[in-house]
Amino acid sequence: MTANGHTNGATERLKTGIKVVVVGAGFGGLGAAIECHRQGHDVEIYESFPELKTLGDIISFGPNAGRIFYRWSNGEVVRRMRPLSIDLRKYGFNIHKYDTGEIVINQKTPEYAEDAPNFNGHRGELHEVVFNYAKDDLGIPIHLGNKIQTYFEDDKEAGIVLESGEKIAADVVIASDGVRSKARKAVLGYEDKPKSSGYAVWRAWFPNKDMLADPETAHFCNNGDTFNGWIGPDMHFLFSTIKNGSDCCWVLTHPDEHDIDESWSFPGKLSEVKEALKEWDPMCTRIISKTPEEMLVDWKLVYRDPLPTWVSPSGRIVLLGDSAHPFLPTSAQGATQALEDGVVIAVCLRRGGKENIPVAVRAHEKIRYDRVRETQKTGESTRDMWHKTDWEKVKKNPEIIQFPRQDWIFDFDAEKNAEETYDDVVKEILAAA
Numbered sequence: 137m138t139a140n141g142h143t144n145g146a147t148e149r150l151k152t153g154i155k156v157v158v159v160g161a162g163f164g165g166l167g168a169a170i171e172c173h174r175q176g177h178d179v180e181i182y183e184s185f186p187e188l189k190t191l192g193d194i195i196s197f198g199p200n201a202g203r204i205f206y207r208w209s210n211g212e213v214v215r216r217m218r219p220l221s222i223d224l225r226k227y228g229f230n231i232h233k234y235d236t237g238e239i240v241i242n243q244k245t246p247e248y249a250e251d252a253p254n255f256n257g258h259r260g261e262l263h264e265v266v267f268n269y270a271k272d273d274l275g276i277p278i279h280l281g282n283k284i285q286t287y288f289e290d291d292k293e294a295g296i297v298l299e300s301g302e303k304i305a306a307d308v309v310i311a312s313d314g315v316r317s318k319a320r321k322a323v324l325g326y327e328d329k330p331k332s333s334g335y336a337v338w339r340a341w342f343p344n345k346d347m348l349a350d351p352e353t354a355h356f357c358n359n360g361d362t363f364n365g366w367i368g369p370d371m372h373f374l375f376s377t378i379k380n381g382s383d384c385c386w387v388l389t390h391p392d393e394h395d396i397d398e399s400w401s402f403p404g405k406l407s408e409v410k411e412a413l414k415e416w417d418p419m420c421t422r423i424i425s426k427t428p429e430e431m432l433v434d435w436k437l438v439y440r441d442p443l444p445t446w447v448s449p450s451g452r453i454v455l456l457g458d459s460a461h462p463f464l465p466t467s468a469q470g471a472t473q474a475l476e477d478g479v480v481i482a483v484c485l486r487r488g489g490k491e492n493i494p495v496a497v498r499a500h501e502k503i504r505y506d507r508v509r510e511t512q513k514t515g516e517s518t519r520d521m522w523h524k525t526d527w528e529k530v531k532k533n534p535e536i537i538q539f540p541r542q543d544w545i546f547d548f549d550a551e552k553n554a555e556e557t558y559d560d561v562v563k564e565i566l567a568a569a
Contacts, residue, residue: 164457164474234368451494
């Protein structure tokens with residue numbers, strides 16, 4: 137245990153005897169499993185994908201996630217993630233007006249504390265670091281290629297039934313199985329349909345070869361890491377170069393017309409992107425034109441009303457991360473909040489003990505629910521701030537268009553908060569029972 141009372145990944149607590157099954161090996165599921173391991177629980181992960189693939193593009197982790205990563209083996213995981221992440225301490229974030237291309241403001245990148253770093257990098261590459269840490273360093277069993285047929289629980293245990301028919305029982309199941317979670321029905325008792333947010337994101341990640349070949353775009357790639365955003369009516373275009381300019385990544389949030397019942401991810405068409413940007417700064421189209429079409433995806437942004445509960449009737453199945461609360465990308469907090477969930481459920485289970493799992497699980501929900509909801513709202517408020525910009529007001533005060541970096545989000549220590557509030561929250565739950 138470290139001096140501040142927190143354990144790191146290498147210093148395990150005494151075993152609790154609590155058997156935890158985590159469903160899903162994304163960042164939320166891996167984080168929950170690692171935190172359960174740190175808190176002394178016996179944990180295994182079941183994942184439907186048959187193999188690990190480095191899929192995806194840019195993902196952000198705020199310092200409230202960096203604080204969690206740093207506690208894993210005394211900063212070892214942070215050291216592995218750093219070279220894969222964008223470094224904007226020199227460059228900052230240039231915010232452009234959509235049509236003229238003028239830089240309205242350069243938002244400086246703050247210096248983050250060593251034990252609470254900030255990461256922006258390729259989702260697949262950072263995921264591989266965390267996956268390998270859980271599997272190889274900590275020895276957490278990760279069962280790939282196991283699709284879940286259904287969830288079950290009673291007063292004594294909970295578990296999953298695999299499509300093979302095999303039944304896996306545990307004291308508690310953490311369902312981190314994403315926006316299409318099968319566990320939601322077990323928790324709510326009914327099918328909860330997702331809604332379209334009204335927006336989708338064209339997104340791409342590609343090497344810098346064609347960018348470097350064009351004198352108009354080469355400067356984005358031969359001066360280290362860069363980050364530029366063009367803000368306009370009902371759309372915003374964010375472009376990054378990463379790993380010292382060797383990789384390029386962009387996302388364009390745009391209104392979405394597709395029916396929610398269709399597939400949530402479509403191959404993107406460069407012609408559609410160019411049409412959407414025809415009135416914008418020509419530099420945007422120039423960047424888009426360097427993108428290999430096979431690297432382009434049109435990704436629907438799914439939204440859900442806040443669920444009435446994340447916890448099943450018997451208190452032994454809990455939804456975590458996107459399965460409980462999907463975030464819009466403009467919050468830049470979706471994966472981070474899933475990590476915070478994992479920290480808190482692991483602490484609550486240890487504090488409650490094997491005999492009090494339903495109370496511990498409900499305490500987790502009570503500790504997390506309001507913070508998650510307030511953080512979720514920042515995705516909508518940032519999107520609306522950018523998409524409905526009053527340029528006259530921005531002229532007078534350019535700072536109003538900066539990406540918000542709220543202290544109440546970034547300075548939060550999920551582990552410390554859970555330790556400090558657990559007893560009082562349990563008293564409230566028991567008093568209301």
